Amino acid sequence: MKDIIRLDNIRRDFKVGDEIVHALRGVSFTISEGEFVTIMGTSGSGKSTLLNTLGCLDTPTSGEYYLDGTSVRKMGKNSRARLRNLKIGFVFQSYNLLPKTTAIENVELPLMYNPSFSAAARKEKAINALIAVGLGDRLMHKSNQMSGGQMQRVAIARALVNDPAVILADEATGNLDTRTSFEILVLFQKLHAEGRTIIFVTHNPEIARYSSRNILLRDGQVITDTVNHDIHSAAEALAKLPKNDD
């Protein structure tokens, strides 16, 4: 299996006033293509900093980070923006859809920043991504006319549309009720089954059961890194949930 992500002794220091805060103190791991990794940790464990680093939004103070074979550490702002555009799909807790904008236009957005796509190609890819997340019948719905689950699906479609090397989900179920959370997990498992690489950052330990690997972070260091041999099916868990009354 090809390595998508390789972290080599990543450190990240922040200066807060006169003190130096060590957010990451030497993190190393490798993620191969097709893995569904959950990264867990309490707040202050450094998982947000790790996510920013993985997402090429931030560069480490020291250590090497290779994304799909490219070293990120010494890249400038603009080349990192380009790398994000091509290799990474973000899914955020609060969806971050453009207001009053249709599903298609929201999903098209990453391709708008990539000049190699024509308008027709953009539209086609956006429609395919929306079909893949089960929103084929809501292409023209505007973001303010959708439920939370639907908005998160649009956000996932937006993350898929550029065929990224890795999907980075940041508490992607954090704003959703239990049932909708499971629906989104089902979708992530489906994408995993299709061979996508997914990194899911969360503080909810339950989600680890549905992923193929679990990395636990504490005080800026990896505490445990375990492969999950007993992956639960989110679809089954969803079926066991009590049905909504309406």
Add this chain to the structure above:
Amino acid sequence: MNGTNLFKIAFRALANNKMRGFLTMLGIIIGVASVITMLAIGQGSKRSIQEQISEMGSNMIMIQPGQGMFGGVRQDASSMETLKLDDYQNILDETRYVAGVSPTVNSSGQAIYGSNNAPTTVYGVSPDYLDIRRYKVADGDMFSDQDVQTAAKVCVIGQTVVDNLFPEGTNPIGKVIRFGKLPFRVVGVMESKGYNSMGMDQDDFIIAPFTTVQKKILAITHLQGITCSALKEEYTDQAIDEISEILRRNHKLREIDEDDFNIRSQQELSEMLTSTSDMMTILLAAVAGISLLVGGIGIMNIMYVSVTERTREIGLRMSIGAKGIDILAQFLIESVLISVTGGLIGVLLGVAAAIIVNKVFMFPTYIQPWSVILSFAVCTFTGIFFGWYPAKKAAQLDPIEAIRYE
């Protein structure tokens, strides 16, 4: 990232905020429209002044008795009696660049016919006066040189005097009217000229032989003024030199003496008036320009609010691959779109307002093409200038903080 995509992105963002976009635009619309309208009004009045001056005779030269000094005391010009009949006669005989000469004396009083009477002014002139002032007799005839020599009690009257004294529509030719106590036989009626740009009625006067007015109304021997015309407008300066030489000689002025007369040419007057209206144009345009500036600051203000309000959106765009320059371009395009659209609407409104001022309020307006181009260019520049700082601020946001901004 190509330009078309940026345009689409900016356009969609604006379409999402139509009301706010429109309100911002309003500042620019009012600014541009007022610049165009004000310039049109300024230019219009300048043109109408120029037109009137050339109608009055752009080669006209007016001589008035000047301010004399007696023992260090400057005298009132109207009390001066330095212009004599000889001066008139010599100008008539000895000049080469002067086409027509007419003495002028005038008196205000009541004109009376039957039971109608009206206040007006009688001007005593010679027949040359018509050509000098470019007046035309509409009906009847001008009085003759013969009438001047005999101080005949004949007159030519303006249209307002006709309306005031003959309201029933009687033909005034041949009728005898009275000016004060003196009866005058009407021999002609002047062509109507209407009001001038300063609101003066140009038809409210009577002209009569200057000898008649001088002897029988004013009882004076001097002249209140002499009006001449140069052969051509270009010869005005030469004509003034000739006249000045004759007058200085006649008045026996020594080298060191100041002129005891004033010579003013229409050319001078026209320069003075147009510079006054130029000044007015500048003032109007400055006031309008300030409103354009205020509109620009409005854009800046809204763009600032917009950047803050859309911090999360900016963070998202950056995290999915927008570079700083893409964000900068997006916000700049938004502000330029607002100002250019506002500018276009402003140009249309300004032109429409100028036309309405002209047609409804009868005020002369003239839209100069450069004023349209200028105000349009200024408002595009305004969009870039006032959009730049907020756009720069947006482009410099840190995506990590922006995406989690509450």
